[in-house]
Amino acid sequence: MSVQAEFIKSIPYFSGLGQAELDSIRGVVFEKKADRGEMLLFEGEPAETLCFVVAGAVKVFKTSADGKEQILHIIRPGDSFNDVPVFSGGANLANAEAMGAVVLNMIKKSDLEVILRKYPQVALNIIQVLSQRVQHLVSMVEDLSFRNVTGRVAKILLEYAGDGAGEKPRLTQQEMAAMVGTAREMVGRSLKTLEGEGKIRLDHHRIVITNREALREMAGVTL
Amino acid sequence: MAGIPVIDREKCQGCGLCVSVCTCGVLVLIDGKATFVKREGCNICTNWCTLCESVCPNEAISCAFDIVFEDS
Numbered sequence: 001m002s003v004q005a006e007f008i009k010s011i012p013y014f015s016g017l018g019q020a021e022l023d024s025i026r027g028v029v030f031e032k033k034a035d036r037g038e039m040l041l042f043e044g045e046p047a048e049t050l051c052f053v054v055a056g057a058v059k060v061f062k063t064s065a066d067g068k069e070q071i072l073h074i075i076r077p078g079d080s081f082n083d084v085p086v087f088s089g090g091a092n093l094a095n096a097e098a099m100g101a102v103v104l105n106m107i108k109k110s111d112l113e114v115i116l117r118k119y120p121q122v123a124l125n126i127i128q129v130l131s132q133r134v135q136h137l138v139s140m141v142e143d144l145s146f147r148n149v150t151g152r153v154a155k156i157l158l159e160y161a162g163d164g165a166g167e168k169p170r171l172t173q174q175e176m177a178a179m180v181g182t183a184r185e186m187v188g189r190s191l192k193t194l195e196g197e198g199k200i201r202l203d204h205h206r207i208v209i210t211n212r213e214a215l216r217e218m219a220g221v222t223l
Numbered sequence: 224m225a226g227i228p229v230i231d232r233e234k235c236q237g238c239g240l241c242v243s244v245c246t247c248g249v250l251v252l253i254d255g256k257a258t259f260v261k262r263e264g265c266n267i268c269t270n271w272c273t274l275c276e277s278v279c280p281n282e283a284i285s286c287a288f289d290i291v292f293e294d295s
Contacts, residue, residue: 037231157290160290161290161291161292168290169287170287170288170289171287171288171290172276172285172286172287172288173273173276173277173286173288174276174282175287184277185277188273201293202271204226204268204270204271205226205271205286205287205288205289206288206289206290206291207288207289207290207291208291208292208293209290209291209292209293210293212292212293
């Protein structure tokens with residue numbers, strides 16, 4: 001159950017800190033492991049700990065009254081979740097579930113406050129991380145408001161395409177649907193449409209992006 | 224293990240719907256749980272049709288995709 005020093009140094013929150021500072025932070029960080037499907041946080045419960053993903057992926061999502069799921073983020077190694085309620089003193093904003101076997105590092109809210117007072121650099125890092133989070137959410141609002149389903153699916157495919165080395169989580173059609181705010185069947189249809197247009201190729205359990213530029217155009221990605 | 228759908232044995236209630244829709248015929252119920260079996264001369268799940276995943280009332284089967292660029 002040891003917390004790795006190398007990992008703490010790599011977290012954006014703690015970048016730019018010296019060894020002594022990192023060592024004192026390591027003293028208040030504890031590890032937790034979870035299996036696929038295990039719930040890590042429940043929406044509405046008081047926020048007691050800040051969580052960082054060390055290995056694996058965590059799904060942060062909200063569910064509607066009639067059971068529809070909307071994924072807000074997929075948290076990958078190095079990133080944190082539950083930041084906003086820990087800092088603003090409220091309840092968890094969303095649910096968090098392990099997408100596969102995960103290893104987490106956690107800090108209690110009270111210990112985090114001590115760290116923030118001692119090391120102002122951490123506060124500056126946190127501001128930067130939260131600003132990126134805001135950018136991501138604004139982009140998501142833009143997608144849900146302005147883009148059609150196939151365009152949104154195209155954007156997800158571009159975001160999640162890896163080099164096959166297994167660094168990004170594998171996605172089911174249901175997960176893609178929860179991320180783009182549509183039904184599973186629509187994702188299936190969008191994938192078939194994109195394949196028919198020659199932008200992707202469905203190769204068994206792999207979605208191969210064959211025409212990156214055309215897919216970017218479809219996704220409305222201009223950068 | 225990529226290439227084979229994942230069955231969550233705790234969620235599986237043994238209803239057999241997946242067995243009836245499997246287009247490759249590689250799903251059977253063993254001890255009341257859906258299980259993949261290898262047939263002579265073919266791979267398990269030749270098509271990745273994901274019908275088993277869509278028909279399961281308990282979300283017990285998961286057919287996840289790898290998303291890759293062609294040139295990698």
